[in-house]
Each structure stands twice: as C-alpha cells, then as structure tokens.
Amino acid sequence: xxxxxxxxxxxLAVGVLAGAAATLGARAEPQAPKILIDSVAGHDSFDxxxxxxxxxxxxxxxxxxxxxxSRPADLTRLTELGGGTFPAxxxxxxxxxxxxxxxxxxxxxxxVWGPFFRYFESDIRVRERVANIVTYIESLQREPAVSTxxxxxxxxxxxxxxxxxxxRGAGPASEQFRKIPPDLTKYTARNGGVFPSERVRRIVDGTxxxxxxxxxxxxxxxAFQGGREGLTADGARARIDLIVRFLEAIQERAAx
Ligand code: HEC
Ligand code: HEC
Numbered sequence: 001x002x003x004x005x006x007x008x009x010x011x012l013a014v015g016v017l018a019g020a021a022a023t024l025g026a027r028a029e030p031q032a033p034k035i036l037i038d039s040v041a042g043h044d045s046f047d048x049x050x051x052x053x054x055x056x057x058x059x060x061x062x063x064x065x066x067x068x069x070s071r072p073a074d075l076t077r078l079t080e081l082g083g084g085t086f087p088a089x090x091x092x093x094x095x096x097x098x099x100x101x102x103x104x105x106x107x108x109x110x111x112v113w114g115p116f117f118r119y120f121e122s123d124i125r126v127r128e129r130v131a132n133i134v135t136y137i138e139s140l141q142r143e144p145a146v147s148t149x150x151x152x153x154x155x156x157x158x159x160x161x162x163x164x165x166x167x168r169g170a171g172p173a174s175e176q177f178r179k180i181p182p183d184l185t186k187y188t189a190r191n192g193g194v195f196p197s198e199r200v201r202r203i204v205d206g207t208x209x210x211x212x213x214x215x216x217x218x219x220x221x222x223a224f225q226g227g228r229e230g231l232t233a234d235g236a237r238a239r240i241d242l243i244v245r246f247l248e249a250i251q252e253r254a255a256x
Contacts (some may be wrong), residue, residue: 029145033220036120040129042136050075050112058140068109079141083155086138096130151246154239167250181217188251195248204240 037048047056051231055061058075062170079086092098097112111118117126156165163169167184188195220243223229224236231239 036117040125042132042134045129045133046136050104053110058137070109072110075137076140076142078137081231084238085234086141087232088134088138090135092130092134095133151242151244151249154248155241159235159243162217165249184247185250185252187247195251197244197248199241200247201244204243205237232235 002187006118017060020187031049039045040194050058051062052064053060053062053072055065055072056076056190060072060074061070077118094110096114098114114126117129121129128160154165155167163182164181165186169181169183207220207221220240224231225233229236
C-alpha cells in the first residue's frame with residue numbers, strides 16, 4: 001500500500017510532535033499520541049497540529065521550533081505583513097499544500113496538511129477543519145497599531161536620519177551624501193497649493209526613478225519587502241502610503 005507523501009509527512013510530524021511535546025512538557029502524561037481528534041474546532045486542531053511548531057499563541061515559538069532549520073512563521077503578523085488584510089485564501093492554500101511546490105522539492109519543514117487530513121476524514125470535514133483553522137489564525141492576528149501618527153513613527157524610524165525629524169533635511173546622517181537630502185516640506189507650496197501625492201509616492205517607492213542606481217536615497221518599495229522587514233508588496237505599499245500621508249501633513253503652507 002502506498003501512502004501519499006503528505007500523509008507520511010503528516011504522520012511523521014504528529015508523531016515527532018507528540019513525542020517532543022511529551023519530552024519537553026514536564027507534566028505531560030505518557031500516552032499514545034492521538035493522530036486525529038474528533039473536534040473540528042479551530043483552536044483544538046491548532047493546539048494539536050500547529051502549536052508544537054508555531055506556539056500556542058501562533059508566534060512561531062513552539063517547543064519543536066528549536067529542532068527545525070527554518071523558523072516557523074509568526075502567524076500573528078499575517079494581517080500586518082499583508083498590509084491590513086488577512087490573507088485567508090493564501091493561508092488556506094499554504095496549509096493544505098495547494099500551490100506549494102514543496103511536495104516536489106521537499107524543502108519546507110512545514111507539513112502539507114491537506115492529504116494528511118483527507119486520509120482520515122471526508123472531504124467535507126477536511127474543508128470544515130481547515131476553514132476553522134484559518135478562522136482561528138485570523139483571530140490570533142495582532143492589532144496593527146491604529147494611530148494617526150503611524151506615518152510619523154515610520155518617518156522617524158526610516159527617514160529622519162537623513163531628512164531630519166521634521167523633514168526639512170539635515171538629519172544627522174545627511175553629511176555623508178553626495179546630494180543633500182532635500183527639504184520634503186515644500187511640495188505643496190511648489191505645486192500650486194496641491195500636494196502631489198502620487199509623484200511623491202513613486203519617488204519613495206522607487207518606481208518613479210531611473211534605474212541607474214546613482215541615488216543616495218534607498219528604494220523603499222524594495223527595502224520594505226526585503227531583509228528583516230519582509231513585507232508583501234501590499235504591505236510595503238500600505239506603509240509607503242502612511243509615510244506619504246505624513247509628508248502631506250507636514251507641508252509648509254503655500255504662501256497666499
Ligand atoms: C513541524 C513544524 C510545523 C508544524 C507542525 C506546522 N508548521 Fe506551519 N510552518 C512551519 C515552518 C518551518 C514554516 C516556515 C515556512 C516553511 O518552512 O515552509 C511554516 C509556515 C506556515 C505558514 C506560512 C506563513 C507565511 O509566512 O505565509 C502558515 C500559514 C502555516 N505555517 C500554518 C500552519 C498551520 C495552520 C499548521 C497546523 C495545521 C502548521 N502550520 C503546522 C512549521 C510547521
Ligand atoms: C540614507 C539617507 C536617506 C534616507 C534614510 C532617506 N532618504 Fe530620502 N533622500 C535622500 C537623498 C540623499 C535624497 C536626494 C536625492 C537622491 O539622492 O536620490 C533623497 C530624496 C528624497 C525625496 C525626493 C525629494 C525631491 O523632491 O527631490 C523624497 C520624497 C524622499 N527622499 C523621501 C524619503 C522618505 C519618505 C524616506 C523614509 C522612508 C527617506 N527619504 C529616507 C536620502 C535619504
């Protein structure tokens with residue numbers, strides 16, 4: 001009898017997880033690991049199948065995480081990284097393994113759950129179980145700090161070192177550049193009293209800029225998506241929008 005790859009991976013994962021949880025959780029009773037629970041409630045499935053790696057609160061700090069090469073994703077930041085919208089369909093697809101090239105390459109340590117659950121229960125129940133898990137993960141999302149000065153804080157973090165806290169240039173790091181960071185408070189005055197938000201957005205994003213790479217100003221559209229930040233394209237756009245709105249708010253009033 002041949003088992004689907006996803007099934008084998010799933011069973012191995014649950015076995016390993018149950019074993020690890022028993023070893024690591026001092027008070028865990030030694031007992032045969034239960035592979036499929038009757039409850040299809042989202043938090044029950046999450047506790048058994050996901051929390052060993054992703055942690056009880058979903059932050060990627062479960063007991064098994066230490067044994068993995070790649071860090072389990074922090075599942076509480078998906079809304080934030082997606083620019084304010086919970087990517088329900090993406091999560092569902094990732095969890096069930098649809099559209100993940102993983103079964104083929106075997107590079108991910110995250111089990112493919114679709115085939116695993118389908119081995120034990122009907123398609124209808126699998127769909128219900130997975131939908132409940134996805135809803136549960138949505139309920140774990142951290143509230144993105146909603147505040148009118150979000151843009152101000154982003155500007156302080158990413159821009160003030162060169163452009164100054166008030167956007168007028170001459171931040172502490174500005175000395176070392178070929179071009180002095182320009183005063184960012186003059187757009188409205190120079191544009192006949194109207195803030196050219198689309199033009200500013202493109203400058204900050206980097207899409208409005210010729211590609212010779214001789215500018216001192218980082219390309220923020222890329223920077224927010226790379227490295228430690230790791231935002232999605234939507235997340236980067238949302239962040240840049242907040243910054244641009246802040247810039248609009250600090251414009252010097254046009255002289256009448
Ligand atoms: C054996 C450890 C392990 C278990 C168990 C596990 N995951 Fe993961 N998961 C990972 C790792 C590691 C990643 C990081 C990406 C990768 O390696 O593919 C990840 C990534 C994810 C992502 C992608 C997040 C993103 O950045 O888009 C989602 C969603 C996810 N897991 C949900 C779940 C759910 C739901 C369950 C339970 C049904 C679960 N995981 C069980 C290890 C695990
Ligand atoms: C490392 C220093 C540095 C940082 C950090 C920086 N900038 Fe700049 N910025 C510059 C310099 C230098 C220029 C001048 C033009 C050039 O080199 O591209 C500039 C130009 C600009 C311009 C175009 C001004 C004009 O009309 O000519 C805008 C808008 C701008 N920056 C916004 C931002 C925003 C918003 C951030 C934060 C997300 C930021 N900058 C962070 C150095 C920086």
